[in-house]
Amino acid sequence: MRMIGRGIIKREIENLKRKPAGIEANHWKKFLQYRLDDDTKDKCRKNAVNRSKQQYTYTGGSKTMARKRHEEEAIELVESQDPSSKEFSQNDSLAQVLGKEHPGRVRGLGIGTCPSRCFRNIPEQSDYGVQIEEYQMEIVKLKAEAAELKAEAAELRAAAAAAEAKRQRMETEAAEGKAKIQTMGDLLTYVIQQQGGNLPPEIAAGLDYLRSAPTSSHAR
Missing domain, CATH: 3.90.20 (Hemagglutinin Ectodomain; Chain B)
Known part of the structure; x- marks a missing residue:
């Protein structure tokens, strides 16, 4: 038992010495205590098991599927009421539903594409x-x-x-x-x-x- 206790104390001391730069010593100590807590270890094991059962990885961003479905329906509604909104412009169906384009990118064209170079209503x-x-x-x-x-x-x-x-x-x-x-x-x-x-x-x-x-x- 004494050997086990000494081993635990030794590991704690070694972990405390591994404190990253920029983190206060008391914060690092509390973090180690949280990570080494039995309840935390039990949660980590359960999360690992649940993760292994997941067959598909969600890559749709922060929006839920329900919200995405609602946006698609709204876009279809705008285009049905105004067919000209299907044309690529600053006020097309995407802009009316999703909002104005952000500088430096255009929806569907990726980062780095400027709206002023894409839309026809911008001066040549x-x-x-x-x-x-x-x-x-x-x-x-x-x-x-x-x-x-x-x-x-x-x-x-x-x-x-x-x-x-x-x-x-x-x-x-x-x-x-x-x-x-x-x-x-x-x-x-x-x-x-x-x-x-x-x-x-x-x-x-x-x-x-x-x-x-x-x-x-x-x-x-």
């Missing part, structure tokens, strides 16, 4: 080609307009730069002219004072005005 590929060509022409037109706007913006920037350069040049010339007037006025004052005289009041006032005149367009 040539129509798409015409639309693509029109879009491409529109894109070319928009690019040309964008290039024209870009060129106009460059011209405006160049004109603004030229105007700024002209303004700076005029300010420089005005400053140079004022400096010359200042020098000439100082020289004239010096010469007259050396001769023991003074500048006439009107000349002195004119020189003072020229000296105080602003040279920058911003000062105006």
